[in-house]
Amino acid sequence: MPLDPSSDIRRVVAGRVEEIPPGERKLIVPFRGRAGIGVFNVNGDYHALRNLCPHKLGPLCTGRVSGRPEAVAPPSSYAGEPEIERDGEIVRCPWHLWEFDITTGQCLVDPKMRVKTYPVAIEEGEVVVYADPADLPPQPPSGAAVPATMARGRSAE
Amino acid sequence: MVTVPGARPITAPGWTGQPRLDLGLVDCDVHQGIKQPEDLYPYLPRVYREQMIEQGGMRIPGSGYFNVPQNAGRTDLAAANCDATKHSTHKMGNSYEQLRDEHLDLWHVDYALLTGAGVYGASVLPDPDFAAALCRAFNDWTMEHWIARDERLIMAMAVSTSDPRLAVREIERIGADPRVRAIMLPTGNRMPYGNRFYHPIWEACERHGLVIGIHPGNEGAGLAGPPTGVGYPTYYIETRMARPQMAMAHAVSLIAEGVFEKFPRLKVLIDECDQFWAVGLMWHMDADWKSLRDQTPWVKRLPSEYFREHIRVGSQPMLEAANNEQFLCMLDAMHADETLVYSSDWPHWDWDDPATTFPKLPEHLHRRVFADNAREMFGL
Numbered sequence: 001m002p003l004d005p006s007s008d009i010r011r012v013v014a015g016r017v018e019e020i021p022p023g024e025r026k027l028i029v030p031f032r033g034r035a036g037i038g039v040f041n042v043n044g045d046y047h048a049l050r051n052l053c054p055h056k057l058g059p060l061c062t063g064r065v066s067g068r069p070e071a072v073a074p075p076s077s078y079a080g081e082p083e084i085e086r087d088g089e090i091v092r093c094p095w096h097l098w099e100f101d102i103t104t105g106q107c108l109v110d111p112k113m114r115v116k117t118y119p120v121a122i123e124e125g126e127v128v129v130y131a132d133p134a135d136l137p138p139q140p141p142s143g144a145a146v147p148a149t150m151a152r153g154r155s156a157e
Numbered sequence: 158m159v160t161v162p163g164a165r166p167i168t169a170p171g172w173t174g175q176p177r178l179d180l181g182l183v184d185c186d187v188h189q190g191i192k193q194p195e196d197l198y199p200y201l202p203r204v205y206r207e208q209m210i211e212q213g214g215m216r217i218p219g220s221g222y223f224n225v226p227q228n229a230g231r232t233d234l235a236a237a238n239c240d241a242t243k244h245s246t247h248k249m250g251n252s253y254e255q256l257r258d259e260h261l262d263l264w265h266v267d268y269a270l271l272t273g274a275g276v277y278g279a280s281v282l283p284d285p286d287f288a289a290a291l292c293r294a295f296n297d298w299t300m301e302h303w304i305a306r307d308e309r310l311i312m313a314m315a316v317s318t319s320d321p322r323l324a325v326r327e328i329e330r331i332g333a334d335p336r337v338r339a340i341m342l343p344t345g346n347r348m349p350y351g352n353r354f355y356h357p358i359w360e361a362c363e364r365h366g367l368v369i370g371i372h373p374g375n376e377g378a379g380l381a382g383p384p385t386g387v388g389y390p391t392y393y394i395e396t397r398m399a400r401p402q403m404a405m406a407h408a409v410s411l412i413a414e415g416v417f418e419k420f421p422r423l424k425v426l427i428d429e430c431d432q433f434w435a436v437g438l439m440w441h442m443d444a445d446w447k448s449l450r451d452q453t454p455w456v457k458r459l460p461s462e463y464f465r466e467h468i469r470v471g472s473q474p475m476l477e478a479a480n481n482e483q484f485l486c487m488l489d490a491m492h493a494d495e496t497l498v499y500s501s502d503w504p505h506w507d508w509d510d511p512a513t514t515f516p517k518l519p520e521h522l523h524r525r526v527f528a529d530n531a532r533e534m535f536g537l
Contacts (some may be wrong), residue, residue: 073419
């Protein structure tokens with residue numbers, strides 16, 4: 001994804017695609033109070049969420065990844081047991097267990113709530129997140145070595 | 158609607174409160190009671206009549222809190238008809254004439270729900286057949302001596318839950334009568350009312366458009382569990398403080414077991430258990446549903462949405478806040494314009510009259526609490 005040179009958006013390499021296989025996740029760039037970003041592989045598609053739960057600011061992306069039990073009727077209707085739906089697409093914050101749709105950031109128990117998401121691209125075998133600098137550590141001083149995962153403005157070929 | 162020309166003005170000494178006459182008044186908790194067990198004999202099968210005569214009464218178990226004040230009754234009412242010093246609502250009952258003169262006419266009541274006395278707790282009797290027969294007899298007695306005599310009276314029929322098939326049979330027998338608008342159950346029972354054991358009864362209630370009424374009674378007695386979750390308290394006042402616990406247990410159970418998903422037209426009236434517990438319940442259960450929804454995925458919506466749609470809370474005993482500002486905040490928080498219905502608990506000593514129980518309410522809210530919420534619940 002070419003970056004507009006005037007944009008603040010930073011290109012962050014989360015890792016090689018094989019480092020984050022389906023069902024796995026990787027947390028990147030947590031730094032001094034910044035929440036960091038969770039990069040999830042859901043059935044081969046990559047998604048990036050801010051690691052900050054909009055409910056109580058818990059570390060959302062460290063929570064359990066699962067599906068969502070759905071029931072057609074109460075058990076006393078004898079219509080069958082609840083089925084797990086959307087397996088692997090839901091992450092639950094370890095604080096208070098609220099469910100979020102990894103693919104959209106939408107909170108599933110409060111329609112007003114959404115966790116911030118970031119664009120993700122696969123570029124030259126790398127999983128690349130285009131992140132808002134507010135969510136990242138400060139820019140290194142000019143001339144300092146730039147960590148491999150935080151190079152700024154490097155446009156993809 | 159029935160209006161009562163020439164109703165008596167309120168002339169009690171020192172009395173200044175007057176009810177609003179123009180906004181409607183539906184009373185969701187008025188007790189009618191037999192004077193003695195013999196009142197029910199004409200309505201009972203002979204086998205039970207003879208056993209009762211031998212035993213000297215119904216023997217509905219109590220929980221042993223012996224010092225209910227004035228045997229629950231307002232002695233000022235008794236004074237008109239009998240010696241107040243000997244008055245006992247439980248032992249002497251009350252009469253239709255008294256209700257008419259000292260309540261319906263006096264306060265310009267449009268409708269009053271007869272909730273019964275004693276017999277609605279039959280669910281805690283060990284013998285389910287006797288319990289059902291007693292309810293049936295009490296219902297027939299109520300029909301003949303009260304309901305048939307005044308258009309303003311509607312009835313919460315007594316039902317024993319001990320055998321749901323017998324309960325359904327009784328609902329089928331009289332539940333279609335337009336004067337029957339509810340069933341009445343005690344807060345004390347063997348299980349919370351969401352349990353699937355009761356569902357055949359709820360199904361029958363929904364089919365006949367009957368509200369499930371729940372009223373303190375028989376907690377800790379007979380087959381019922383103890384009055385609190387931690388066992389039996391020592392004093393009567395403690396049992397009164399325990400009523401919100403029981404109300405919450407039943408309300409939470411009804412929501413968590415998916416009763417309102419199964420029976421989407423069902424309404425529940427919880428009388429005489431205070432009110433503001435509903436605020437904490439809705440807030441806490443909503444919060445917990447967001448965390449634990451996956452354990453009860455048949456609860457499709459926020460618990461407070463079920464509460465506001467299906468559960469109505471009787472106003473008596475209306476809690477008295479430190480000031481009106483707090484009081485109105487609490488009404489707002491419980492969505493009183495949807496959930497709160499006026500109940501007097503006539504003729505008991507701790508009743509709430511229609512005129513002084515609330516501070517002046519905005520007219521919209523007054524209408525909702527005193528009439529419209531109840532009219533919608535009962536389909537009046």
